[in-house]
Amino acid sequence: MKNDTVELIAEKEEEILNHWVEAQLNGNLHREDLADKADLLRESNLFLEEFTKVLSPGNFDVTSEEFIPIKKMIVEITQKRTLLGYTAKETALFIFSLKNTLMFFLKSIYDKKPTLLLTELRTLNELIDELGTITFDTFIADREEIIRRQRKELLEASTPIIKLWDGILGVPIIGTVDSQRSQQIMDKLLNAINDTGFSIAIIDISGVSTLDTLTAQHILKTSAAARLMGATCIISGISPSIAQTIISLDIDLGVTKTKGTMSEAIQMALQIINNKKEHKLGLKHGQDSDIEAGKSIVNHHSKRNL
Amino acid sequence: MKLIKEKKIRIKNENDFLNARGIVKELAEEIGLSILSQTKITTASSEILRNMLIHGNGGIIIIRIIGKETKKGLEVICEDKGKGIPDKELAFQKGFSTNKSLGLGLPGAKNLVDEFQLDSELNKGTVVKLMVWKR
Amino acid sequence: MKLGNLLLITIQSEIYDSLGIKLLNDIAETLEKHNSKGILLDISSVPIIDSFMGRIINNIASISRLMDAHTVVVGMQPAVAITLVELGLEMPNILTAINVEQGIELLNKKITKMNRIDEADQGEKDTD
Numbered sequence: 001m002k003n004d005t006v007e008l009i010a011e012k013e014e015e016i017l018n019h020w021v022e023a024q025l026n027g028n029l030h031r032e033d034l035a036d037k038a039d040l041l042r043e044s045n046l047f048l049e050e051f052t053k054v055l056s057p058g059n060f061d062v063t064s065e066e067f068i069p070i071k072k073m074i075v076e077i078t079q080k081r082t083l084l085g086y087t088a089k090e091t092a093l094f095i096f097s098l099k100n101t102l103m104f105f106l107k108s109i110y111d112k113k114p115t116l117l118l119t120e121l122r123t124l125n126e127l128i129d130e131l132g133t134i135t136f137d138t139f140i141a142d143r144e145e146i147i148r149r150q151r152k153e154l155l156e157a158s159t160p161i162i163k164l165w166d167g168i169l170g171v172p173i174i175g176t177v178d179s180q181r182s183q184q185i186m187d188k189l190l191n192a193i194n195d196t197g198f199s200i201a202i203i204d205i206s207g208v209s210t211l212d213t214l215t216a217q218h219i220l221k222t223s224a225a226a227r228l229m230g231a232t233c234i235i236s237g238i239s240p241s242i243a244q245t246i247i248s249l250d251i252d253l254g255v256t257k258t259k260g261t262m263s264e265a266i267q268m269a270l271q272i273i274n275n276k277k278e279h280k281l282g283l284k285h286g287q288d289s290d291i292e293a294g295k296s297i298v299n300h301h302s303k304r305n306l
Numbered sequence: 307m308k309l310i311k312e313k314k315i316r317i318k319n320e321n322d323f324l325n326a327r328g329i330v331k332e333l334a335e336e337i338g339l340s341i342l343s344q345t346k347i348t349t350a351s352s353e354i355l356r357n358m359l360i361h362g363n364g365g366i367i368i369i370r371i372i373g374k375e376t377k378k379g380l381e382v383i384c385e386d387k388g389k390g391i392p393d394k395e396l397a398f399q400k401g402f403s404t405n406k407s408l409g410l411g412l413p414g415a416k417n418l419v420d421e422f423q424l425d426s427e428l429n430k431g432t433v434v435k436l437m438v439w440k441r
Numbered sequence: 442m443k444l445g446n447l448l449l450i451t452i453q454s455e456i457y458d459s460l461g462i463k464l465l466n467d468i469a470e471t472l473e474k475h476n477s478k479g480i481l482l483d484i485s486s487v488p489i490i491d492s493f494m495g496r497i498i499n500n501i502a503s504i505s506r507l508m509d510a511h512t513v514v515v516g517m518q519p520a521v522a523i524t525l526v527e528l529g530l531e532m533p534n535i536l537t538a539i540n541v542e543q544g545i546e547l548l549n550k551k552i553t554k555m556n557r558i559d560e561a562d563q564g565e566k567d568t569d
Contacts, residue, residue, distance in 0.1 A: 193539065221523070224531045228517050
């Protein structure tokens with residue numbers, strides 16, 4: 001870039017600013033509903049100031065250190081505009097529109113030298129293009145951050161552990177389950193068993209669209225781990241297609257109990273609990289003394305700390 | 307990759323073994339691993355350390371906290387100068403054992419960690435590297 | 442019907458090899474001395490169980506089985522349970538319970554059942 005160009009832009013900064021703002025207002029680039037004219041003027045002024053600062057005859061490398069402040073400012077402007085409701089296109093056009101204004105001013109000094117005008121314009125174009133695309137990058141990065149956060153929240157919210165009944169936990173699994181999520185479900189369920197002392201967990205997968213080998217294995221591992229802790233897992237809601245998957249993938253269900261529907265699973269769980277209670281009642285009739293005897297020995301040996 | 311912390315312990319008897327296991331757990335806690343991950347790496351180290359005591363006549367354990375980009379990891383290296391493992395493939399088969407144990411040590415330990423590496427030379431010794439990353 | 446005696450063993454620290462073997466011997470002796478029919482093995486404060494320790498637990502169950510008693514492992518921590526499954530140690534032959542209370546329930550049920558079978562055997566012999 002020629003020194004003349006740099007000097008011209010620095011000299012006529014105010015004129016350029018007015019021309020640029022005017023062009024934005026006329027070209028419908030200004031969103032009256034989101035910001036007023038003063039905001040536009042302030043943003044444009046800020047950008048142009050930084051832009052004149054980084055302009056030098058030699059350096060157009062936007063990755064160089066000199067460009068850090070202006071890049072930072074573009075990120076800030078983009079984030080502010082995104083929050084206000086500007087689209088990515090509108091914010092990018094804000095920066096791209098400076099090209100037309102600069103072209104208008106360059107014409108005046110390079111009027112007689114069209115080739116020079118062309119090269120100067122090309123350099124400026126490239127530079128502004130580079131800076132303009134930062135708005136896209138910022139916009140996308142912000143969106144990705146939002147998606148990531150929402151995904152995390154969804155992940156946490158989507159695996160509730162419900163106390164269905166005294167002694168029965170329910171885990172409805174909905175949507176797609178990847179290995180990260182199934183790992184999380186596994187952790188959450190086992191901790192819930194530990195915290196509540198509930199001995200039956202019903203894992204309902206009727207809301208699961210597809211089940212891959214890894215997820216199926218995770219569920220079975222959960223079931224095996226729950227058994228080691230002293231709880232029983234019942235898997236309910238295995239759809240015909242998932243049943244076929246399990247068969248075709250040659251997954252061994254092992255000792256895991258399965259039921260077609262959630263209601264059947266609850267029935268089964270209640271039966272298990274009732275069996276326990278009946279037994280307890282049965283023992284209470286006329287055998288209290290024996291239980292006492294049993295307990296005293298338990299107490300005796302509980303003093304052994306190994 | 308940069309080394310943040312390193313501890314070296316000579317393993318000769320059961321006390322060293324328990325001590326080393328405790329340090330693995332301590333460092334796993336220090337880098338903020340979940341209780342599950344702490345348990346996994348400590349159990350895996352326990353399997354390898356026991357192998358070392360039984361087959362390698364003891365050895366050295368090196369426990370390192372390692373930084374890579376923004377993440378942290380725990381590396382456990384167990385070295386012995388024992389008789390080595392004659393058939394590595396066989397050693398990784400579940401249920402294979404030379405001393406009536408359950409034969410779950412090596413394959414089990416491999417399941418419990420993110421990275422696993424075994425180098426063994428007959429009559430020279432065995433080096434096992436375990437690695438877990440904080441996600 | 443007679444309710445069998447129960448033995449509660451609480452393991453409070455990490456178990457290491459020699460202690461594990463000592464535990465195994467102690468349990469066998471105590472079973473014989475008290476003619477206990479059930480063992481509650483409370484491991485709720487054990488942070489690490491590796492394959493050796495798993496083997497000890499398996500052996501306690503097998504030995505007690507031979508001596509006509511049931512073993513219930515009580516209160517295994519979630520992280521320990523997952524680790525054991527990943528290790529491939531699912532211990533299908535071990536009875537488990539979430540807490541001591543449920544463990545006692547389970548043991549009583551098992552012992553009752555066993556006694557009933559014994560009685561039934563006795564009945565058959567009587568009619569012979």
